[in-house]
Amino acid sequence: MFQYALRRLLISIPVIALATFIIFGAVTITGDPLQELRQAPNITQEQIDQIRESRGLDQPFYVQYWRWVTDIPTEGFGDYLISPRPIWPDLQRVMGNTLQLVIAAEVLAFVVAIALGTISAKRQYSVFDYATTTISFFGYSMPSFWFALILQLIVVQIFFATGVRIFPIANLSSADPGTGLAFVLDRMHHLVLPVISLAIFSIASYSRYMRASMLEVINSDYVRTARAKGLREGKITTRHAMRNALIPTITVAALSFGTLMSGAIVIETVFGLDGMGRYFILQLGRRDPYPIMAWLTVVAVIIVIFNLIADLVYGYLDPRIRYD
Amino acid sequence: MNGDYNAATASGRSPLPPGEPVLEVRDLHVEFRTRRGTLRAVNGVSWSLEPGETLAILGESGSGKSVSAQAIMGLIDSPPGFITEGEIRFRGEDLFALSEDRRRRIRGDGVAMVFQDALTALNPVFSVGWQIAETYRVHRGTSKREAYAKAAELLDRVGIPSAHERLNSYPHEFSGGMRQRAMIAMALALDPEVLIADEPTTALDVTVQAQIMDLLTELRSELGMGLVLITHDLAVVAENADRVAVMYAGRIVEEGTVSEVFTEPAHPYTLGLMHSIPPLHRRVAALDPIPGTPPNPARIPPGCPFHPRCAFARQHCREVEPPLERVGEGRASACHYWEEVKGGE
Numbered sequence: 001m002f003q004y005a006l007r008r009l010l011i012s013i014p015v016i017a018l019a020t021f022i023i024f025g026a027v028t029i030t031g032d033p034l035q036e037l038r039q040a041p042n043i044t045q046e047q048i049d050q051i052r053e054s055r056g057l058d059q060p061f062y063v064q065y066w067r068w069v070t071d072i073p074t075e076g077f078g079d080y081l082i083s084p085r086p087i088w089p090d091l092q093r094v095m096g097n098t099l100q101l102v103i104a105a106e107v108l109a110f111v112v113a114i115a116l117g118t119i120s121a122k123r124q125y126s127v128f129d130y131a132t133t134t135i136s137f138f139g140y141s142m143p144s145f146w147f148a149l150i151l152q153l154i155v156v157q158i159f160f161a162t163g164v165r166i167f168p169i170a171n172l173s174s175a176d177p178g179t180g181l182a183f184v185l186d187r188m189h190h191l192v193l194p195v196i197s198l199a200i201f202s203i204a205s206y207s208r209y210m211r212a213s214m215l216e217v218i219n220s221d222y223v224r225t226a227r228a229k230g231l232r233e234g235k236i237t238t239r240h241a242m243r244n245a246l247i248p249t250i251t252v253a254a255l256s257f258g259t260l261m262s263g264a265i266v267i268e269t270v271f272g273l274d275g276m277g278r279y280f281i282l283q284l285g286r287r288d289p290y291p292i293m294a295w296l297t298v299v300a301v302i303i304v305i306f307n308l309i310a311d312l313v314y315g316y317l318d319p320r321i322r323y324d
Numbered sequence: 325m326n327g328d329y330n331a332a333t334a335s336g337r338s339p340l341p342p343g344e345p346v347l348e349v350r351d352l353h354v355e356f357r358t359r360r361g362t363l364r365a366v367n368g369v370s371w372s373l374e375p376g377e378t379l380a381i382l383g384e385s386g387s388g389k390s391v392s393a394q395a396i397m398g399l400i401d402s403p404p405g406f407i408t409e410g411e412i413r414f415r416g417e418d419l420f421a422l423s424e425d426r427r428r429r430i431r432g433d434g435v436a437m438v439f440q441d442a443l444t445a446l447n448p449v450f451s452v453g454w455q456i457a458e459t460y461r462v463h464r465g466t467s468k469r470e471a472y473a474k475a476a477e478l479l480d481r482v483g484i485p486s487a488h489e490r491l492n493s494y495p496h497e498f499s500g501g502m503r504q505r506a507m508i509a510m511a512l513a514l515d516p517e518v519l520i521a522d523e524p525t526t527a528l529d530v531t532v533q534a535q536i537m538d539l540l541t542e543l544r545s546e547l548g549m550g551l552v553l554i555t556h557d558l559a560v561v562a563e564n565a566d567r568v569a570v571m572y573a574g575r576i577v578e579e580g581t582v583s584e585v586f587t588e589p590a591h592p593y594t595l596g597l598m599h600s601i602p603p604l605h606r607r608v609a610a611l612d613p614i615p616g617t618p619p620n621p622a623r624i625p626p627g628c629p630f631h632p633r634c635a636f637a638r639q640h641c642r643e644v645e646p647p648l649e650r651v652g653e654g655r656a657s658a659c660h661y662w663e664e665v666k667g668g669e
Binding site: 227 | 428429432437444449450451462494496510
């Protein structure tokens with residue numbers, strides 16, 4: 001198992017290296033980073049030349065790439081193009097906030113989907129099964145920003161009707177969030193609606209996969225063996241069937257993590273959260289390639305890490321995968 | 325701790341009265357209701373098993389032999405499967421009359437089952453030792469350590485070398501023969517009184533087949549349990565069983581001791597099976613198979629289900645289904661003209 005984990009970890013290094021190359025290449029070919037500056041009336045040609053030289057923009061592509069990528073470990077992602085502020089502290093802050101949102105949504109989606117999928121499969125063609133199928137269909141096809149708006153509307157309507165604010169509909173914290181446990185509770189309270197809006201699509205999708213793999217597993221020979229051993233039906237499902245059925249579902253959940261990150265961009269905008277999504281859109285508007293490249297690299301690393309976690313969970317769940 | 329059934333069995337089961345069968349199947353009917361119609365898989369099967377006896381249930385695929393075994397274990401998924409008639413008695417107790425919980429406790433404990441393909445019948449994500457120990461823990465409520473010790477003992481008993489080290493191996497790390505041995509060890513965990521082996525050697529190499537059958541026979545006599553051997557393999561029946569029941573289209577068509585049935589078949593189907601074995605000491609140009617194919621369980625022909633393939637068939641066979649009748653000491657045949665079949669050899 002240790003060897004397996006180490007091997008997965010080593011494979012991620014070239015993946016990330018390749019990702020940085022593609023990111024740099026893709027962002028560079030989209031245009032001259034100095035174009036915006038040239039049109040600004042209060043910036044002189046000398047200033048532009050100075051920026052070009054200090055950034056190495058007059059160098060060939062591979063030199064620029066090498067310079068950028070080798071600076072990451074020592075200097076973070078450097079400064080913004082115009083203002084001499086470092087990118088990394090900003091990115092770190094928004095990344096923390098987004099990860100709270102995305103991980104909470106992923107965990108919620110996974111747990112709810114496992115339960116729904118398992119019960120649906122156990123009671124195939126029951127009212128419950130048809131109901132979850134129909135609701136999943138809606139969850140799958142609803143745009144998440146629309147669903148988020150509906151949730152906000154409902155909360156606002158309840159406030160108008162009763163004067164009670166059930167959940168905040170914007171921001172990550174109250175004006176005076178307090179410290180310690182009070183801060184954490186305040187944050188959780190603020191995240192309820194964003195997390196639900198973000199998770200709904202994943203719940204719909206994962207629960208379908210869980211139902212399908214559970215159906216396959218509960219008709220398998222080893223489940224019949226477990227029954228022949230005289231185990232209780234509940235134990236057969238939660239132990240013998242579920243462990244096998246989780247393997248494909250985890251694949252889907254891990255591969256969808258990227259989708260969830262991109263979903264977060266929309267949700268953060270709707271709820272006005274200071275996260276990676278909002279940051280990305282802000283920087284896109286400024287046409288500054290450096291924070292964009294930094295952002296993409298960080299997302300690539302996050303996705304690689306989650307794939308790594310999925311690989312390790314596989315290895316734990318399925319001994320056939322730990323080839324050692 | 326596990327209820328009165330285990331309290332009785334843990335301290336050694338009470339002996340059965342002599343002559344009392346340990347397992348008895350009476351007039352069992354099983355059907356599967358599918359969208360394409362009702363498949364009548366088992367149509368009135370009766371047999372009984374004495375303690376320590378080996379009963380072979382012989383039949384082609386689709387003859388209902390596995391379904392009847394699954395009915396005993398309560399493994400038929402309903403829907404689509406329904407047991408429409410009949411009873412199954414284990415130590416005189418009607419299994420269908422028991423509560424689900426009591427039936428569950430008999431599974432694996434009183435009656436255990438070995439399946440055909442141990443690769444798919446063992447759970448791929450748990451170690452072999454864990455799976456064997458689980459049976460023990462669930463029924464006896466012992467500690468994990470004790471159950472693992474028992475599992476090692478069982479693996480050793482079924483002839484797995486260095487059993488203690490192999491406890492943590494997974495099914496995919498075992499060879500086919502070893503997996504089947506592990507499967508047998510799992511079935512034997514609680515000293516069952518009846519072991520149902522459903523095609524236990526079909527998925528194995530010929531040399532391993534013989535080893536596994538020897539092991540089963542040895543364990544049966546050692547433990548004094550009754551063995552129900554479900555197979556399509558005439559050689560396996562000939563070498564290992566005391567009695568044989570031949571199934572065709574969900575019915576028993578002939579029953580008797582192995583030596584009698586094999587030397588003097590009293591049903592045209594059995595006779596056809598015997599003719600389809602290649603003779604060992606004689607050159608033959610071609611084997612003599614039974615013409616036609618077994619009937620579709622959704623459309624079993626009226627009268628005797630075998631009549632479309634039978635050389636002895638006449639008008640009476642097309643109209644009247646022959647009952648399974650006694651044709652001698654411990655022998656039965658479901659053929660109107662059994663005397664002709666038996667005499668005409």
